[in-house]
Amino acid sequence: xxxxxxxxxxxxxxxxxxxxxxxxxxxxxxxxxxxxxxxxxxxxxxxxxxxxxxxxxxxxxxxxxxxxxxxxxxxxxxxxxxxxxxxxxxxxxxxxxxxxxxxxxxxxxxxx
Amino acid sequence: xxxxxxxxxxxxxxxxxxxxxxxxxxxxxxxxxxxxxxxxxxxxxxxxxxxxxxxxxxxxxxxxxxxxxxxxxxxxxxxxxxxxxxxxxxxxxxxxxxxxxxxxxxxxxxxxxx
Numbered sequence: 739x740x741x742x743x744x745x746x747x748x749x750x751x752x753x754x755x756x757x758x759x760x761x762x763x764x765x766x767x768x769x770x771x772x773x774x775x776x777x778x779x780x781x782x783x784x785x786x787x788x789x790x791x792x793x794x795x796x797x798x799x800x801x802x803x804x805x806x807x808x809x810x811x812x813x814x815x816x817x818x819x820x821x822x823x824x825x826x827x828x829x830x831x832x833x834x835x836x837x838x839x840x841x842x843x844x845x846x847x848x849x850x
Numbered sequence: 851x852x853x854x855x856x857x858x859x860x861x862x863x864x865x866x867x868x869x870x871x872x873x874x875x876x877x878x879x880x881x882x883x884x885x886x887x888x889x890x891x892x893x894x895x896x897x898x899x900x901x902x903x904x905x906x907x908x909x910x911x912x913x914x915x916x917x918x919x920x921x922x923x924x925x926x927x928x929x930x931x932x933x934x935x936x937x938x939x940x941x942x943x944x945x946x947x948x949x950x951x952x953x954x955x956x957x958x959x960x961x962x963x964x
Contacts, residue, residue, distance in 0.1 A: 770950065781854075781940050781955035782893065823891075829949050836881060836949045837906060840893040 742826045747845040750820075756813040758844050760826030763807045770829050771802060772838070773811045775822040775846075782825070782840075785811065816848045853877050854956035856941045862962045863931055870927045871959045873941030881905070882924035883942040883953065884916060893940070899924050900947035931963045 743761040750756040762771065773785040786793055786800045788809070793800045799812040813820055825843040854875045863869050875882060883906075884896040898906035902918040913929045928935060938958045944951040 776893075779958075781942075781957050784952050784954060787952070836944055836947050836951050836953065837883070837895045837898060837908075838885075838893075838953055839895075842891075 742828055742841055744824070744826050744841065744844045746842070747847065749847050749849060750813075750816045752817055752848055752850055753815055756816040756820065756846055756848065758811040758813075758824050758826075758846065759808065760811070761808045762826070762828045765806050765828050766830070767806075768830055771800065771806075771809050772827040772829055773798070773800065774825045774827065774838070774840075775820075776825070776843070777819075777822040782838075785824075816846075818848050818850070820846065821848045822846060854941055854943055854954055856939075856956040856959045858959060859957065860960045860962075862964060865931055865933060865963055867931050868927070868929045869931060869961070870925055871939055871941075871961070872923070872925045873956060874923050875941075875943040875954075875956075876922070877943055877945075877954065878922075879943040879945050879954075880921055881944045881947040881951070882918065882921070883944075884924065884926050885940040885942060885955070887938040887940065887958070889937070896939075897924075897926075898947065905947050928961075933963050936961060936963045 772787040774782045776782045788800045802809045823843040881900045883898045887893045896910045897916045899918045915927045918924045941956040944953045
């Protein structure tokens with residue numbers, strides 16, 4: 739699976755949009771971009787994933803650049819409960835064993 | 851209802867002891883996993899089982915023995931516990947074993963070996 743690069747930490751004011759970037763310049767055509775988060779003392783939580791097109795669900799939006807070398811996770815209205823470590827993970831779409839390779843992620847701190 | 855549940859949540863034990871962590875998922879998934887998160891917060895896969903069969907074994911010491919009595923359960927037994935085994939162990943599950951299936955995690959079991 740391709741390697742990803744994320745900022746170590748970010749701050750966001752409550753109620754504002756949190757934009758978390760991820761670089762995956764070596765991504766292959768058959769690899770998805772997945773986002774998970776881990777709130778303190780809890781298990782990792784699936785957020786969203788995408789291949790080429792932008793995706794949106796009840797939690798977040800995922801914007802993938804046209805060349806697929808980077809992406810941005812957007813939490814439209816961040817709350818204090820969104821404070822967590824956010825992991826960007828690139829995985830092959832088909833074949834192989836199903837496993838997630840976690841990096842160090844981005845520590846997002848949402849403040850009043 | 852908790853989708854992936856683990857017990858115990860906290861476990862403190864002495865070196866040399868044998869302990870087990872139990873995991874159950876009520877999602878009807880075929881595949882289950884154990885991940886380990888060490889003191890530096892790195893999260894790594896240990897095992898994966900699909901329909902009770904071992905699929906992934908990431909070079910884990912043989913003191914760690916997963917057991918899957920049925921596809922809804924994957925227990926982790928650890929023999930001769932060492933200080934370095936202190937970590938948070940996460941159970942997880944997915945619909946299938948091929949990549950592309952979203953993986954859902956439990957809340958973790960905090961193991962401290964003293």
